[in-house]
Amino acid sequence: MALKHKTPMLDELEKGPWPSFVSDIKRVAARKPMCEDLLGQLELSYEQKEGHWKHGGIVGVFGYGGGVIGRYSDRPDLFPNVAHFHTMRVNQPASKFYTTAMLRQLCDLWEKRGSGLLNLHGSTGDAVLLGTTTDQLEPIFYELTHDMGMDLGGSGSNLRTPSGCVGRARCEWSCLDTQDIIYDCTMKYQDELHRPAFPYKYKFKCSGCPNDCVAAIARSDCAIIGTWRDKIRIDQDAVRAYVGGELVTNGGAHGTDKRVLDIQAEVINLCPTKCMEFDGKNLKIWDEDCTRCMHCINVMPRALRPGTDVGATILCGAKAPILEGAQLASVVIPFIKMEPPYEEFHEFVEKLWDWWMENGKNRERSGELIQRLGLNSLLQACDLTPDPRMIKTPRYNPYIFYDPADVPGGWEHDPVAFRKRHQA
Amino acid sequence: MPFDPNNIMQDRITDIGPPKYDKSFPPFIKQNYGKWKYHEILEPGVLVHVSETGAEVFTVRVGTCRLVSVDLVRDVCDIADKYCSGYVRWTTRNNIEFMLADKAKLQPLIADLRSRGNWFPIGGTGASITNIVHTQGWVHCHTPAIDASGVVKAVMDELFEYFGSMKLPAQVRIALACCLNMCGAVHCSDIAILGVHRKPPFVEADRVEKVCEIPLVIAACPLAAIKPKKVGDHKAVEINEKRCMFCGNCYTMCPALPIADQDGDGIALWVGGKVSNSRTAPTFSKLAVPYIPNEPPRWPTTVNDIKKIVEAYASGGRRYERISEWIERIGWERFFERTGLEFRHEHIDDYRLAMTTWRTTTQFKF
Numbered sequence: 001m002a003l004k005h006k007t008p009m010l011d012e013l014e015k016g017p018w019p020s021f022v023s024d025i026k027r028v029a030a031r032k033p034m035c036e037d038l039l040g041q042l043e044l045s046y047e048q049k050e051g052h053w054k055h056g057g058i059v060g061v062f063g064y065g066g067g068v069i070g071r072y073s074d075r076p077d078l079f080p081n082v083a084h085f086h087t088m089r090v091n092q093p094a095s096k097f098y099t100t101a102m103l104r105q106l107c108d109l110w111e112k113r114g115s116g117l118l119n120l121h122g123s124t125g126d127a128v129l130l131g132t133t134t135d136q137l138e139p140i141f142y143e144l145t146h147d148m149g150m151d152l153g154g155s156g157s158n159l160r161t162p163s164g165c166v167g168r169a170r171c172e173w174s175c176l177d178t179q180d181i182i183y184d185c186t187m188k189y190q191d192e193l194h195r196p197a198f199p200y201k202y203k204f205k206c207s208g209c210p211n212d213c214v215a216a217i218a219r220s221d222c223a224i225i226g227t228w229r230d231k232i233r234i235d236q237d238a239v240r241a242y243v244g245g246e247l248v249t250n251g252g253a254h255g256t257d258k259r260v261l262d263i264q265a266e267v268i269n270l271c272p273t274k275c276m277e278f279d280g281k282n283l284k285i286w287d288e289d290c291t292r293c294m295h296c297i298n299v300m301p302r303a304l305r306p307g308t309d310v311g312a313t314i315l316c317g318a319k320a321p322i323l324e325g326a327q328l329a330s331v332v333i334p335f336i337k338m339e340p341p342y343e344e345f346h347e348f349v350e351k352l353w354d355w356w357m358e359n360g361k362n363r364e365r366s367g368e369l370i371q372r373l374g375l376n377s378l379l380q381a382c383d384l385t386p387d388p389r390m391i392k393t394p395r396y397n398p399y400i401f402y403d404p405a406d407v408p409g410g411w412e413h414d415p416v417a418f419r420k421r422h423q424a
Numbered sequence: 425m426p427f428d429p430n431n432i433m434q435d436r437i438t439d440i441g442p443p444k445y446d447k448s449f450p451p452f453i454k455q456n457y458g459k460w461k462y463h464e465i466l467e468p469g470v471l472v473h474v475s476e477t478g479a480e481v482f483t484v485r486v487g488t489c490r491l492v493s494v495d496l497v498r499d500v501c502d503i504a505d506k507y508c509s510g511y512v513r514w515t516t517r518n519n520i521e522f523m524l525a526d527k528a529k530l531q532p533l534i535a536d537l538r539s540r541g542n543w544f545p546i547g548g549t550g551a552s553i554t555n556i557v558h559t560q561g562w563v564h565c566h567t568p569a570i571d572a573s574g575v576v577k578a579v580m581d582e583l584f585e586y587f588g589s590m591k592l593p594a595q596v597r598i599a600l601a602c603c604l605n606m607c608g609a610v611h612c613s614d615i616a617i618l619g620v621h622r623k624p625p626f627v628e629a630d631r632v633e634k635v636c637e638i639p640l641v642i643a644a645c646p647l648a649a650i651k652p653k654k655v656g657d658h659k660a661v662e663i664n665e666k667r668c669m670f671c672g673n674c675y676t677m678c679p680a681l682p683i684a685d686q687d688g689d690g691i692a693l694w695v696g697g698k699v700s701n702s703r704t705a706p707t708f709s710k711l712a713v714p715y716i717p718n719e720p721p722r723w724p725t726t727v728n729d730i731k732k733i734v735e736a737y738a739s740g741g742r743r744y745e746r747i748s749e750w751i752e753r754i755g756w757e758r759f760f761e762r763t764g765l766e767f768r769h770e771h772i773d774d775y776r777l778a779m780t781t782w783r784t785t786t787q788f789k790f
Contacts (some may be wrong), residue, residue, distance in 0.1 A: 009720055017542050018487070018584055019542055021573045022577075025493060042571075049686035050684050055679030092442060093442050093447070098512055099448045100500075100504045102443070103497055104501050117493055117494075118494070119491055120490065121516075139429070146435070150440075150442060168458040170473055172473070177458075183445055190439040190440075190441055210700070211700050215516075217701075218609055219612075255591075256590075270703055293701050294701060295703045319609075320604075320611055321606060322606070322671060322673055325776065326606075326611040361643075
């Protein structure tokens with residue numbers, strides 16, 4: 001069936017071996033006028049090299065201040081079926097495990113009440129329903145909550161939908177129950193997730209080990225990254241099997257054939273702290289020097305495993321460039337156990353939020369506030385003790401903000417006594 | 425009680441959060457939760473995880489578009505119902521993982537996926553180029569400088585052989601953000617594709633007072649380039665264009681300051697970012713190509729420049745070296761030589777902390 005708008009440029013994106021979003025949208029467009037007009041408007045963008053969505057628009061469901069993003073075409077004259085094309089963010093189940101029953105129900109709802117197009121998933125983690133009209137928002141919310149037991153995710157100056165890696169559900173390296181941690185902070189902070197009370201967005205992400213598969217260290221205000229304090233577990237027979245060429249190195253990531261592992265070149269020389277030695281029979285690790293980078297474990301997954309005294313390192317303040325430049329997260333809690341009911345973690349988070357809400361300016365991310373007021377300010381607000389693990393190097397400028405409380409007599413001078421000692 | 429549009433508060437349910445995670449764990453995941461011992465990639469895109477109990481779970485990873493239709497999701501459900509007991513998961517990089525415990529179903533699942541045209545390419549494991557994480561672009565965003573899905577499609581078509589193989593020195597993570605807001609936070613990717621503006625916004629003086637909070641607009645500029653200005657009878661603003669660094673933050677605060685422009689907008693490419701702590705610390709991506717024009721529908725210059733970077737890395741990188749580690753070893757002067765990319769004035773930082781990026785040693789290569 002011919003679609004309403006000709007799309008010669010988009011049609012070029014139906015060629016090639018990678019799946020084509022254009023072909024996918026076209027099959028729905030045959031029965032969905034919204035998708036027909038979406039393709040038409042996108043073709044116009046391809047011709048003009050400019051987007052055609054209006055700026056913003058405040059829509060939502062009653063009682064929530066987030067989860068719905070208003071979107072309006074700036075050419076409703078040409079594309080009336082996308083005049084309103086709002087987004088709803090649906091909070092995904094942790095680690096994005098679904099039953100097909102859930103997915104089919106979501107598809108049926110979205111077929112009936114929206115465009116039939118989704119983002120699986122948005123960058124923050126939500127299942128994003130793309131394109132519906134204002135009158136459909138409340139019915140969709142009703143069906144999500146009543147029939148599917150699902151809820152909206154965050155947007156605006158809210159807690160954003162937390163997300164985590166696959167964790168212990170299907171990974172041998174995870175030092176954390178990532179799903180449970182994500183579920184806990186999602187549920188405990190439902191009010192913050194749905195009702196904007198912060199200066200700007202706030203993101204939690206949880207990775208089970210320092211490989212950091214969800215990029216928590218680069219893109220969350222609060223990164224919870226699994227680690228361990230004891231020794232790497234070694235199976236010496238398996239080490240010898242790798243060296244003897246009986247096993248596939250790196251879990252097959254560099255090819256699935258068995259080959260002899262050059263343990264000196266591929267493991268020991270690449271260790272950032274040079275804390276390992278192999279004498280031809282046994283691998284010795286000086287664990288007190290290990291910084292748990294994961295390289296040796298990645299290369300020899302059947303021989304080496306993280307230790308058993310596990311917990312998390314908490315790093316704060318990562319963000320994309322807008323406004324003060326991109327930031328990676330900085331260590332604020334070198335180690336925390338992260339076991340239910342997570343009280344110590346909640347206390348920390350709530351102190352941090354209080355400090356941020358008290359001091360943060362409009363649209364100032366927590367990381368920017370840390371930069372503006374200093375890491376010490378955050379540590380004080382959260383009752384945390386300074387630790388060398390929080391820095392790469394001590395300061396190399398001499399401009400130290402000494403505390404008057406540490407100086408005998410504070411900052412008071414006795415000018416008369418000074419001039420008795422020194423003539424002017 | 426069905427939904428009553430005249431009484432939306434009736435039986436209202438709020439703040440229930442997502443379904444608890446273990447409700448959608450397959451039985452073999454529940455039974456082996458926390459007991460996984462090791463994993464192995466059996467062929468590109470196919471993994472086995474082995475539990476301490478001896479149980480095995482097989483995973484087939486396929487790439488998809490991030491933007492999908494209900495038809496595609498229903499196809500996924502059909503496949504998962506047939507082979508995977510009705511369970512499926514997505515990864516953080518828009519891949520789908522079909523998991524099963526019954527090894528006898530593995531080859532039939534793979535054969536089924538391969539029989540469905542190009543909808544479900546298998547790969548994205550190990551030293552490959554896995555799926556690109558990206559933002560909305562012209563499909564659905566209000567501040568984009570570029571499209572997202574179309575650029576991703578063009579790039580993945582060109583790099584397709586690397587998705588279904590594991591022949592690179594290490595994994596290459598590509599990400600795309602269609603403006604500096606970086607919803608996708610691409611700033612620590614091996615290769616980042618970023619939508620940029622090059623013209624300062626223009627002021628619609630008769631609209632500013634109607635649609636904007638002028639003090640917020642002024643405060644939004646990180647370089648203090650916006651001042652209040654009366655234009656005729658209208659309270660408006662003026663922009664010191666020489667100070668503008670094209671972040672678009674003022675447009676986010678004020679729709680009467682449009683910044684998108686068909687000649688100004690385009691793509692910048694960045695390289696050598698990393699989030700894993702493996703061997704070397706996480707690090708930002710650095711500028712490789714300051715500007716490439718928007719070239720819809722297939723962005724050939726962007727695709728070609730990315731290919732140059734990937735091929736130089738594929739031939740010069742040592743096993744396990746990420747792009748950042750390869751560049752660190754050979755030096756930036758060699759990076760530009762080997763990729764054939766032009767080094768220009770834009771590569772020398774002149775923003776805050778710029779000095780930390782200048783060479784303060786006599787050590788470099790001729």
